[in-house]
Amino acid sequence: MNKQELIDAVASESGTSKSAAEEAINAALNTISKEVAAGSTVQLVGFGTFGRGERAARTGRNPATGEAIEIAAAKTVKFTAGKAFKDAVNQA
Secondary structure (H helix, E strand, C coil), rough: HHHHHHHHHHHHHHHCCCHHEEEEEEHHHHHHHHHHHCCCCECCCCEEEEEEEECCCCCEEEECCCCCCEEEEEEEEEECCHHHHHHHHHHH
């Protein structure tokens, strides 16, 4: 399912227009993105938790040459599924 299909499904499920559903989805995604980028966690009970993680700097290998390279530290996005979401996936 892509974003447009999600918008169509939400509009159909909620009985609202596609433009209203798109506006609501965009607002939710933007808010989650801003909060996680700022270092906060966003917990949606029954669905899951979005958060930010840290990946330490490390040494890797260039697969073409075998040469050792330094990989910089990076911030990552973490998602932990909630119990209700896990249960729904396991029943499907």
